[in-house]
Amino acid sequence: MITEIAQIEIKPGSEKDFEAAIAMAQPIFKRCKGWKSFELHRSIEKPSRYRLHITWETLENHMVDFRESADFTEWRGLVGPHFASPPEVEHTNTVTRF
Amino acid sequence: MITEIAQIEIKPGSEKDFEAAIAMAQPIFKRCKGWKSFELHRSIEKPSRYRLHITWETLENHMVDFRESADFTEWRGLVGPHFASPPEVEHTNTVTRF
Numbered sequence: 001m002i003t004e005i006a007q008i009e010i011k012p013g014s015e016k017d018f019e020a021a022i023a024m025a026q027p028i029f030k031r032c033k034g035w036k037s038f039e040l041h042r043s044i045e046k047p048s049r050y051r052l053h054i055t056w057e058t059l060e061n062h063m064v065d066f067r068e069s070a071d072f073t074e075w076r077g078l079v080g081p082h083f084a085s086p087p088e089v090e091h092t093n094t095v096t097r098f
Numbered sequence: 099m100i101t102e103i104a105q106i107e108i109k110p111g112s113e114k115d116f117e118a119a120i121a122m123a124q125p126i127f128k129r130c131k132g133w134k135s136f137e138l139h140r141s142i143e144k145p146s147r148y149r150l151h152i153t154w155e156t157l158e159n160h161m162v163d164f165r166e167s168a169d170f171t172e173w174r175g176l177v178g179p180h181f182a183s184p185p186e187v188e189h190t191n192t193v194t195r196f
Contacts (some may be wrong), residue, residue, distance in 0.1 A: 002142065003139060005124045005139075005149070013195075019193055019194070020110070022194060023194065026196055029196075036193075037195070037196070038196050039192060039193070039194070039195045040192070040193040040195070041101060041103075041190035041191070041192055041193065042190055042191050042193050042196045043188055043190050044100065044157065044188075044190060044191060045188055045189065048187070049155065049188075050193075051103070051190060056195075059142065061113040062182075078106050081139075081173070083100055090141055090142075090143055090144070091141070091142040091143065092139035092140055092141050092142060093139070093140050093142060094137060094138070094139055094151060095117055095138040095139065095140050095148075096117070096120060096136075096137070096138045097121075097135070097136070097138070098127075098128075
């Protein structure tokens, strides 16, 4: 399992609309191959900054199965209009948890 | 509950020693006021980059109770020698999870 971490700066004033769009996108992820879980975090220090922590079975499930699907286009159609800049996306392995 | 997100660049070659230091630090967190959970993530794209996702009951539990304690000095003594640069630390609230 891997975690996709996406840091997203939202246009100031669009935070509530962005959060509503995330709620609408829930069914998209639930039907994706290899999708496991989704968390939306909002920065306390910079309230227009959000982070998505999305877990996938494999890196390919995110980068190929999702990114090259119509579901990705639908997802970006919902949330993209609120982005102030392109998201910074990275993937991680969990080394330890306690 | 809040999440502390710390992005840490480790001196290349020190990754295994850093991970061992994290394992040694486990008892420190377990005795901290308001500490809830700890995750160590390692970047797939940049293998010398790690992220700590640490949850605390309140922001003050991290910034005051922990940061101003001898436990923080002990923690930094264990992991600090492996840092390539000062960590970037931010706090978040979880907006949604599914």
